[in-house]
Amino acid sequence: MRPLEYVTPHSLAEALERLAGSDPSETVVWGGGTALGPLLRRGLVRPRVLLGLERVAGLQDLSLAEDGLRVGALVRLADLSRSPVVRGSLPLLAEAAGRVGNVRVRNAATLGGHLAHADPAQDLPPVLLALDAQVRLESVRGTRTLPLERFLVGPLQTARADDELLTEVWVPAAAFGRRTAYVRFTPRSSQDYPTVGVAASLRVDADGVCREARVAVGGAAPTALRVPAAEAALVGGRLTRERCRDAAAQVESAVDPWDDTRGSARYKRAMARVWTERVLEDLASEA
Amino acid sequence: MTGAVVELWVNGEPVRAAADGAEFLAEFLRERLGLVGTKLGCGIGVCGLCTVWMDGRLVSSCLVPVAVAAGRQVWTVEGLVALAEGRVHNPPPGLPRPELVRAVHRAFVQCEGLQCGICTAGQVWAVCALLSEEPVPPEGRVREFLAGNLCRCTGYQGILRAVQQASEEWAQRAAP
Ligand SMILES: Cc1cc2nc3c(=O)[nH]c(=O)nc-3n(C[C@H](O)[C@H](O)[C@H](O)COP(=O)(O)OP(=O)(O)OC[C@H]3O[C@@H](n4cnc5c(N)ncnc54)[C@H](O)[C@@H]3O)c2cc1C
Ligand code: FES
Ligand code: FES
Numbered sequence: 001m002r003p004l005e006y007v008t009p010h011s012l013a014e015a016l017e018r019l020a021g022s023d024p025s026e027t028v029v030w031g032g033g034t035a036l037g038p039l040l041r042r043g044l045v046r047p048r049v050l051l052g053l054e055r056v057a058g059l060q061d062l063s064l065a066e067d068g069l070r071v072g073a074l075v076r077l078a079d080l081s082r083s084p085v086v087r088g089s090l091p092l093l094a095e096a097a098g099r100v101g102n103v104r105v106r107n108a109a110t111l112g113g114h115l116a117h118a119d120p121a122q123d124l125p126p127v128l129l130a131l132d133a134q135v136r137l138e139s140v141r142g143t144r145t146l147p148l149e150r151f152l153v154g155p156l157q158t159a160r161a162d163d164e165l166l167t168e169v170w171v172p173a174a175a176f177g178r179r180t181a182y183v184r185f186t187p188r189s190s191q192d193y194p195t196v197g198v199a200a201s202l203r204v205d206a207d208g209v210c211r212e213a214r215v216a217v218g219g220a221a222p223t224a225l226r227v228p229a230a231e232a233a234l235v236g237g238r239l240t241r242e243r244c245r246d247a248a249a250q251v252e253s254a255v256d257p258w259d260d261t262r263g264s265a266r267y268k269r270a271m272a273r274v275w276t277e278r279v280l281e282d283l284a285s286e287a
Numbered sequence: 288m289t290g291a292v293v294e295l296w297v298n299g300e301p302v303r304a305a306a307d308g309a310e311f312l313a314e315f316l317r318e319r320l321g322l323v324g325t326k327l328g329c330g331i332g333v334c335g336l337c338t339v340w341m342d343g344r345l346v347s348s349c350l351v352p353v354a355v356a357a358g359r360q361v362w363t364v365e366g367l368v369a370l371a372e373g374r375v376h377n378p379p380p381g382l383p384r385p386e387l388v389r390a391v392h393r394a395f396v397q398c399e400g401l402q403c404g405i406c407t408a409g410q411v412w413a414v415c416a417l418l419s420e421e422p423v424p425p426e427g428r429v430r431e432f433l434a435g436n437l438c439r440c441t442g443y444q445g446i447l448r449a450v451q452q453a454s455e456e457w458a459q460r461a462a463p
Contacts, residue, residue: 003291004308006354030355037350038331041311050355078344102435103413105332107344190434191333 006030008052012138015056015165020140024162027051031113032076034105059167064089068172073112073165078103080111090171092180092199096127099184102191112166115151118158118223121193121262125152125224127182129216130199131175136168145170152223178203178212179283183275188262195262196220198275202283208238215247219262220255220272227254230276239284248276293353297322298366299375312348312356313337316363324364324408335436338409339363343381345416364408367415383415390456391415391449400449402440409436414450422458
């Protein structure tokens with residue numbers, strides 16, 4: 001038998017204090033527990049303290065201001081998907097959050113836990129990369145803000161230091177109003193992580209010329225990945241079939257997938273191209 | 288080290304029981320409290336057999352350490368039955384309405400929404416949660432919502448019919 005304590009500080013200062021003074025193998029941050037739960041059950045992590053964030057004031061907030069949308073780390077994916085504020089400002093984020101796993105996962109999983117978990121096949125990293133998201137990390141030492149692509153370091157690895165909490169995700173207002181889409185390809189059950197997921201956001205002017213583009217892919221590299229070469233292939237011209245194909249070919253050469261139960265590396269590479277092409281062609285045909 | 292004493296509310300009753308800190312709610316309910324209506328399948332949040340209601344939301348009890356459940360309101364299918372039978376006097380807000388639970392129960396029986404029954408408690412919770420949120424859900428939404436509750440027996444057709452029937456009955460009652 002092992003004692004396991006669940007502590008729920010009420011303020012961020014208290015939570016950060018607690019984290020700063022602890023051994024990372026003994027004290028583990030608990031968001032919704034949907035990623036940690038299976039690890040705990042199998043004894044792959046053996047903490048003595050779970051630091052629950054659910055009572056920390058402010059981490060559940062969701063606010064829309066002139067500079068963009070801020071989502072507290074403790075906002076649950078179910079709430080993100082239902083929020084009228086998110087649906088209004090970033091419908092793609094709401095929609096993608098509503099497709100993660102199953103209803104029980106979404107009821108428990110938090111946005112902070114989702115990103116901190118950093119499984120390369122997760123859905124929201126490519127979506128948030130396509131929306132220029134930044135994450136806020138706080139510790140007793142101070143606060144820093146990182147673009148999501150610098151936060152995601154490798155499979156289950158992030159730039160978060162042991163004493164830091166991810167407290168907020170910020171999507172700048174510049175990302176509002178773009179044409180956006182995300183497709184997840186799940187050849188196994190619909191509640192599985194996707195084999196590959198492709199997200200894109202485009203700003204197209206009145207003449208049909210693409211002025212801004214973001215293309216990001218999940219499941220096909222050690223982290224979710226933005227593909228600048230694909231974006232460059234789209235910007236500055238009309239969204240013709242050829243341009244979409246060029247961009248998709250760039251994605252195919254940028255990804256770095258591996259074989260696993262969701263598919264072979266070769267298959268994932270090809271699917272990353274196919275799905276990019278489809279996403280872009282869908283966006284191109286949007287009025 | 289013997290287990291710590293955990294206190295929580297199960298089906299409206301305060302419960303105190305010894306538990307290993309690293310024990311999970313699914314095992315706690317079944318083995319310490321004898322509430323075996325909640326089943327245990329995959330243990331990783333996929334199958335839905337262990338579905339319970341906790342503080343207003345459905346969760347997989349296989350992923351909730353008892354330490355995390357301490358102090359919370361947990362409802363199992365046994366509590367749902369008590370609710371349907373009118374034996375619960377002050378149900379916490381957010382539990383499905385007793386009439387809805389009765390309609391779902393009837394529909395599962397009449398539409399052959401179950402065979403072996405191992406998935407049924409979870410299915411019933413899911414259907415009650417869905418119809419509480421949206422009394423007349425489009426079929427696509429039903430399928431998407433129930434994708435998280437696996438059934439190896441029915442092929443889902445009976446379950447889908449049960450949702451349809453319960454939804455019709457419930458929408459009629461819910462209408463002003
Ligand atoms: C059955 C099932 C199906 C799934 N399907 C999908 C799917 O289709 N698509 C998909 O994308 N994902 C899927 N997932 C994964 C799911 O998205 C993640 O488990 C979830 O988002 C993690 O969030 P959480 O709050 O539960 O994290 P937790 O389990 O609480 O934490 C995850 C990690 O992050 C750390 N952490 C948590 N919060 C913070 C914080 N604020 N600051 C710093 N560190 C923190 C924890 O210490 C831990 O290391 C699935 C999971 C399950 C169980
Ligand atoms: S046993 Fe909990 S979801 Fe399968
Ligand atoms: S009735 Fe047997 S698994 Fe669903």
